[in-house]
Amino acid sequence: MLGEGILKGLVETARNFAGSYVSKERLTTVEYPEERSPLPEAARNFPFLVYDGDDWEKGLRCVACQICEKECPPKCIYIEKSKDKKPDYVGKLQIYPAKFDIDISVCMSCQICVEVCPFEAIKMDTEFELATDDRFRGLLLDRHQLARSNEYYHEIHPTEAAEVDARLADEKAKVEAKAKAAAEAAAAKAAAGTSATTAADAAKAGSSAPAPKPVAAETKASATPAKPNEGEPKA
Amino acid sequence: MIERLDQIFVILKHWLLGYLPESWQTPVGVILSVVCIIGLYPALFAITTVLERKGVARIQNRLGPNRVGPYGILQPMADGIKSLTKEDIVPTTADGVVHFLAPVVLVVVVFMGFAVLPMGRNMVLVDMDAGLLFYFAMGASAELSVFMAGWSSRNKYSLLGAMRAVAQMISYEIALLLSSVVIVMITGSLSLVKIVEAQNHYTWGLPHWFIFTPWGLAGFLMYAIAGTAETNRSPFDLPEGESELVAGYHTEYSGFKFALFFLGEYVAMFSISGLGSTLFLGGWTAPLEVLQFIPSWIWFFGKLFLSMGVFIWMRGTLPRLRQDQLMNFAWKFVLPMCLLNLFAAGLWHFMGAGWLRWVVCSAILILAYVSIGREGMRRKNLGPRSYRYAE
Numbered sequence: 001m002l003g004e005g006i007l008k009g010l011v012e013t014a015r016n017f018a019g020s021y022v023s024k025e026r027l028t029t030v031e032y033p034e035e036r037s038p039l040p041e042a043a044r045n046f047p048f049l050v051y052d053g054d055d056w057e058k059g060l061r062c063v064a065c066q067i068c069e070k071e072c073p074p075k076c077i078y079i080e081k082s083k084d085k086k087p088d089y090v091g092k093l094q095i096y097p098a099k100f101d102i103d104i105s106v107c108m109s110c111q112i113c114v115e116v117c118p119f120e121a122i123k124m125d126t127e128f129e130l131a132t133d134d135r136f137r138g139l140l141l142d143r144h145q146l147a148r149s150n151e152y153y154h155e156i157h158p159t160e161a162a163e164v165d166a167r168l169a170d171e172k173a174k175v176e177a178k179a180k181a182a183a184e185a186a187a188a189k190a191a192a193g194t195s196a197t198t199a200a201d202a203a204k205a206g207s208s209a210p211a212p213k214p215v216a217a218e219t220k221a222s223a224t225p226a227k228p229n230e231g232e233p234k235a
Numbered sequence: 236m237i238e239r240l241d242q243i244f245v246i247l248k249h250w251l252l253g254y255l256p257e258s259w260q261t262p263v264g265v266i267l268s269v270v271c272i273i274g275l276y277p278a279l280f281a282i283t284t285v286l287e288r289k290g291v292a293r294i295q296n297r298l299g300p301n302r303v304g305p306y307g308i309l310q311p312m313a314d315g316i317k318s319l320t321k322e323d324i325v326p327t328t329a330d331g332v333v334h335f336l337a338p339v340v341l342v343v344v345v346f347m348g349f350a351v352l353p354m355g356r357n358m359v360l361v362d363m364d365a366g367l368l369f370y371f372a373m374g375a376s377a378e379l380s381v382f383m384a385g386w387s388s389r390n391k392y393s394l395l396g397a398m399r400a401v402a403q404m405i406s407y408e409i410a411l412l413l414s415s416v417v418i419v420m421i422t423g424s425l426s427l428v429k430i431v432e433a434q435n436h437y438t439w440g441l442p443h444w445f446i447f448t449p450w451g452l453a454g455f456l457m458y459a460i461a462g463t464a465e466t467n468r469s470p471f472d473l474p475e476g477e478s479e480l481v482a483g484y485h486t487e488y489s490g491f492k493f494a495l496f497f498l499g500e501y502v503a504m505f506s507i508s509g510l511g512s513t514l515f516l517g518g519w520t521a522p523l524e525v526l527q528f529i530p531s532w533i534w535f536f537g538k539l540f541l542s543m544g545v546f547i548w549m550r551g552t553l554p555r556l557r558q559d560q561l562m563n564f565a566w567k568f569v570l571p572m573c574l575l576n577l578f579a580a581g582l583w584h585f586m587g588a589g590w591l592r593w594v595v596c597s598a599i600l601i602l603a604y605v606s607i608g609r610e611g612m613r614r615k616n617l618g619p620r621s622y623r624y625a626e
Contacts, residue, residue, distance in 0.1 A: 002568075002608025006553065013294045013552040020293045029298045 041157060044124035046104045046141075047113055048148040056147040061121035063088060064097040068113035068122055076106035077113065088119075092175075100143035104130065120164045123148075126156045241530040244271075245357050268360045272349050279539075280501040281311035287547045294551035318497075321490035326389060329487065333387035338488065338495035341380035345499045347373040348506040353428050355519045355532030366427040367419065370510060371412060374465065377503060378404045381474065381484050384496070388487035396483025399558065400467060400474030406565040407464035407471075413573035414457035417450050417580040418514045427510075431518035440524040444517040449596040450580040453604075455515040457573050459545075462507040464565070466500065468546055470553035473561060508542035509535070568611050575603045 020026045030037050051059035064081045080099035088094045113122050125148065132138030154161040239246065248267060252260045285300065285308060292299030300307035325334055351366035353359040363369055378401055385397020419425055422433040436443040445451035464471035475483030485496045512518060516538050519531035556564070579596045586592035 001605060002612055009552045010548065013548065016296055017290065017293045017548075017551075020296050026296045027298065028296065031298070031301075 318494040323490040337384035341499035385484035411461035512538035
């Protein structure tokens, strides 16, 4: 009969109206500034620079290799290399970025900089409250504004950060073992002549600089398929 | 004491007027009442906007406005300040005078309707003999304002909205009038005060409201439909269908002029609701004989808010009609039902008291409702359309 559908609809809306006061599941609104829903772990928007330790300037992992700058599709990264060097996480002397700017008004959050970085120095942030009244300067972040501690990285992407830490520790251990072996070899050779050690040192420095990239790529490649394999027997 | 409370506004007015010389009392009294009406209904409008937003939000399982003041009750203040401080833009090609006059005409005309509406016992501004006629004359003038707005804006959306509005309002004006005519037939008066008095009797503690008769119920339903269409409310809000016409006839209005249109629309809703409750729901009379101790104006405004609630509920439930559906509904369903209702009311009058007239009138109306409704709802097997273009 005519009007039946209207009555049904009215009952439905009345049920919604009354139900929204009674049941909490009906009201899905999250009142944003006061309460916020947790971000998914894979959330990302703009990159940040990771540093180890307490001092952001000393601990920056970035070695100003400029790969990210070159790979960045919208060209929003600007890097200036330093003139001097400082030790990196394995204790080797590296150059560092004297200037590292990201224009987040240009950045398209593609994460390519993160994927190409051989030093695990740049990662994606989840911070989204970046509104500013300064359209140009306010959105051009320098290296100090970009620097975030490794603890912060653990906080926002726990599993990913743990993988990265394990990989870095692995690398460090390898380098240390190598150094130890080299030192032992050097000690053995010391009997032969002291002048040889300086030559070996120089050779090591020359060969290990391009080396980390394939190593990192390899470990990454092996780490990613390893994860589902781990998950499968559990499920 | 109870009579005092019932007549509190009348007593207050007379007490205030007592301080004035005799010759001043009548004009000042009228102005006082007018100021009360003009102050009261915008206040009710402010309350209704926030209630509507809250209500529709709850229907959609949202929270609604809750930022300004506790539970968002001060939202209308913020809206008011916003619309007052907004720039008033008049298109360069617009007809300035008409563009300015349209919202003014709407608000004036809408408030005029309240002049004849009894808001309580002895609480009517003008007890006009032809009150209902006056009311409908004023209501029809609202169409003029809508068309003025649409025409003077010189905007295709405004004009389309205005043309829709005029087509819709004229179509439903007929249904509105015909559904109210049954009341005039039965009571034999066009005075709204007399119409309320005619319903102010009780049998077994129940009131003699016209909605409790077969023709009254049918008339009320038709009146509600036509009244919703007349005030351009959802589901009949085609004149301002924002999905197709930006905002319809008030596309080119901003700032305070837009606020006036908004106010006019809501006050028209109050006025239509007020007339509906006066005609069919007994105006200011109590719904039970034992409840007569509650002041009459409380009953009137209670009924007003109840019908506003139904308006909001309808808005939250029904989707907008299509233009052809709207017209078909007006001319093929509401109008025949109204005409038949006239016949039923005539039968009711001439059959005299007794149970037979209840059976006959109900049977006629239900039969008509079912058959016309079935005819209207029948699926039409339309073939593939063939488009022909002018050569």
